[in-house]
Amino acid sequence: MSIVTNQNTARLSSSDDIDERKFVVALARGLELLRAFRPGDILLGNRDFVERTGLPKATVNRLAYTLTTLGYLRFDDAAGKYALDTGVLSLGFALLAGADTLELARPHMRELAREIGAAVSLGCRDGLDMIYLETIRSETALTLGLAPGSRLSMLTSSMGRAYLAVQEPAAREALLKEFDDAPAVDAARRAIDDFARDGCCYSFREWHDDVNAIAAPFRDVRNGRWLVLSSSGPASSMGEAYFRDTIGPKLKALAARLA
Structure with a gap:
């Protein structure tokens, strides 16, 4: 049961292990x-x-x-x-200043964004959303990319789906039960199947009509949490095959390097 009552903004869910005697x-x-x-x-x-x-x-x-x-x-x-x-x-600066992985990732993200001509982002889970920690836009092409602090639904974003894909089955099911959007949950489950096959998750024209995106997770051993790399671009000029065949292998390689 969520501690904060509004279902649209609640950050605590039944999947969180909460000791109500200690919770303020x-x-x-x-x-x-x-x-x-x-x-x-x-x-x-x-x-x-x-x-x-x-x-x-x-x-x-x-x-x-x-x-x-x-x-x-x-x-x-x-x-x-x-x-x-x-x-x-x-508080925000204190968090980012201590994020060694973010400092390590930035130059590699910049290089990848330049190489593939698409935005490259790094994010993590915040409740039932994914929050962007950094976005590097391509210097060689007009690309999309949300600013740090932006949030996307765990269900419809490639970043959120990649996070779900690496959770333990029981924890993942508990998170999925928090959503009452059955079609979006079904789409997220299909994306999790994609991860089992390809090692990354996709969101093709699902978050936005003209946005394609791909994401690959990695474990941040310094902080003991899952982070997710993603890449996005206009669907009108960057088709699904480009994300699967070109961006996917490079994004997974960077995730493995950062892990």
């Missing part, structure tokens, strides 16, 4: 308020927080006040809304 619900709700901000959001009001978290308005008011006092939110008097403040930025 108030802290989880405060963090969920911060997670309500999405790429491109600058200001959010109390109504936005309520809609995105499912929390009562009175709870949102108290949490927003506390986060503002601590420097994680800033209240804009003119707009009557909140913006993320420097406390969040310092």
Whole structure:
């Protein structure tokens, strides 16, 4: 059972091993308020927080006040809304500064992006989403690529499917049960079958009508977690065969090197 009630934004699921005696619900709700901000959001009001978290308005008011006092939110008097403040930025920099794998991966990702003419990204799991840690766009071609901090569904993204493919069967099934989109779950299962055959997962025109993508996971032994490399490009100029036959082997080789 999810601790945070909104099914669209909840980051904790029944698949997580939670000791409720140690779990601080108030802290989880405060963090969920911060997670309500999405790429491109600058200001959010109390109504936005309520809609995105499912929390009562009175709870949102108290949490927003506390986060503002601590420097994680800033209240804009003119707009009557909140913006993320420097406390969040310092946490993000602390995470990235300690991510040795990200520093190691960047030059290799840049070289691969230049070679294949497509964007190359690195991401990890965040709840039921995948979050982008870095994206390197090709310098030689017009390519797509989401910015760091962007999120994609675990079901429809190649990155999320690759993450699911390397989980233990019981853990994977528990995650899939969290989704109520049967067609997307079926598509994710087919992608997991692709991984068993090809060692990578695909998302061809599924996340977006003109986006093809491929992903390969690897184990970050430094931090004990799974990371995923992905590559994406416009489907109109980069067909499925190019991703399977050209990008796939190179992406898997880079994942193996980083592991």
